[in-house]
Amino acid sequence: MRTIVEVREVSKRYKDNMAVDRVSFTLEEGKIYGMLGRNGAGKTTIMQLLTAQAIPSDGEIRLFGEAPYENARVLGQVCFIKESQKYPDNFKVADALAVAAMFFPNWDASYAEALRQQYNLPERRQIKKLSRGMLSAVGIIIGLASRAPLTIFDEPYLGLDAVARRMFYDQLMADYIEHPRTVVLSTHLIDEVSRLLEHVLVIDRGRILINEEAESLRQQAFAVAGPMNKVETFAQGMKVIQRDPLGALLTATVLGSLGPEQRHRAEELGLEFAPVSLQELIVQLTKNQSEGKAAERV
Numbered sequence: 001m002r003t004i005v006e007v008r009e010v011s012k013r014y015k016d017n018m019a020v021d022r023v024s025f026t027l028e029e030g031k032i033y034g035m036l037g038r039n040g041a042g043k044t045t046i047m048q049l050l051t052a053q054a055i056p057s058d059g060e061i062r063l064f065g066e067a068p069y070e071n072a073r074v075l076g077q078v079c080f081i082k083e084s085q086k087y088p089d090n091f092k093v094a095d096a097l098a099v100a101a102m103f104f105p106n107w108d109a110s111y112a113e114a115l116r117q118q119y120n121l122p123e124r125r126q127i128k129k130l131s132r133g134m135l136s137a138v139g140i141i142i143g144l145a146s147r148a149p150l151t152i153f154d155e156p157y158l159g160l161d162a163v164a165r166r167m168f169y170d171q172l173m174a175d176y177i178e179h180p181r182t183v184v185l186s187t188h189l190i191d192e193v194s195r196l197l198e199h200v201l202v203i204d205r206g207r208i209l210i211n212e213e214a215e216s217l218r219q220q221a222f223a224v225a226g227p228m229n230k231v232e233t234f235a236q237g238m239k240v241i242q243r244d245p246l247g248a249l250l251t252a253t254v255l256g257s258l259g260p261e262q263r264h265r266a267e268e269l270g271l272e273f274a275p276v277s278l279q280e281l282i283v284q285l286t287k288n289q290s291e292g293k294a295a296e297r298v
């Protein structure tokens with residue numbers, strides 16, 4: 001797979017605050033990445049650096065093999081949808097879509113129109129008069145219909161209800177399958193998007209804590225469910241990272257990979273395996289790793 005983004009030892013300093021601290025990673029063509037992390041971790045700053053909206057204090061960024069700054073050829077291939085997008089004061093929905101159509105070479109006008117109708121966005125309504133959720137829908141439509149080879153969504157769902165968010169995830173998946181491209185999704189709603197993510201980048205205090213395929217992350221834990229006492233017997237001596245009781249039943253999430261011996265023991269006890277929550281796993285790994293890193297720094 002072709003590498004389309006290379007970030008080498010990049011830092012961004014705001015006065016005495018290191019928002020991004022010597023970060024290196026690559027993004028490959030045709031993959032969906034999750035950029036995850038706590039508030040203030042540095043995710044938006046990294047996305048601004050990638051899209052040339054901020055300049056690194058140190059290090060180097062290459063997009064499609066070139067430096068992105070003031071490089072129209074590169075920036076036409078990148079679509080960055082951010083939560084705080086500003087539009088000119090009297091812009092209508094139709095104007096925002098018309099400008100996007102001019103900017104993005106792969107723009108699909110009929111797809112944009114179909115999405116506009118699905119999200120019930122009145123074409124002639126001024127953007128400043130849209131509700132919060134409708135404003136997010138404008139960003140989502142532009143992000144999807146741009147079909148940009150690198151599309152970045154920074155928490156694109158603010159104000160969207162659960163039905164509309166679900167619509168976005170389904171549309172993203174369907175359109176990505178037909179038109180593969182690289183997508184970066186930054187979100188706090190990890191469980192909602194976890195089925196979409198192929199690769200996970202977890203940022204913590206300006207550094208990368210986890211840079212791993214989602215599938216291999218999922219294999220780092222398993223969940224086992226059944227009568228409470230039997231689950232506890234099974235899990236003795238294991239690292240249980242979460243216990244979800246439901247009446248007399250318990251689902252325990254255990255860190256570690258599931259071997260044939262454990263599978264056999266679980267079967268003997270009549271226990272079942274359940275899917276692991278990526279969100280819970282990331283919370284736990286983040287906790288472990290940042291505690292480890294804090295200890296290293298002492």
Ligand SMILES: Nc1ncnc2c1ncn2[C@@H]1O[C@H](COP(=O)(O)OP(=O)(O)OP(=O)(O)O)[C@@H](O)[C@H]1O
Nearest residue numbers: 014017018019037038039040041042043044045046
């Ligand atoms: N323009 C700026 N000037 C000064 N400090 C900034 C600026 N932009 C970001 N920061 C600081 O950089 C750090 C990282 O912020 P950033 O917005 O990248 O985090 P984030 O991971 O996107 O957070 P959230 O999930 O809350 O959106 C924070 O400490 C923030 O206060």
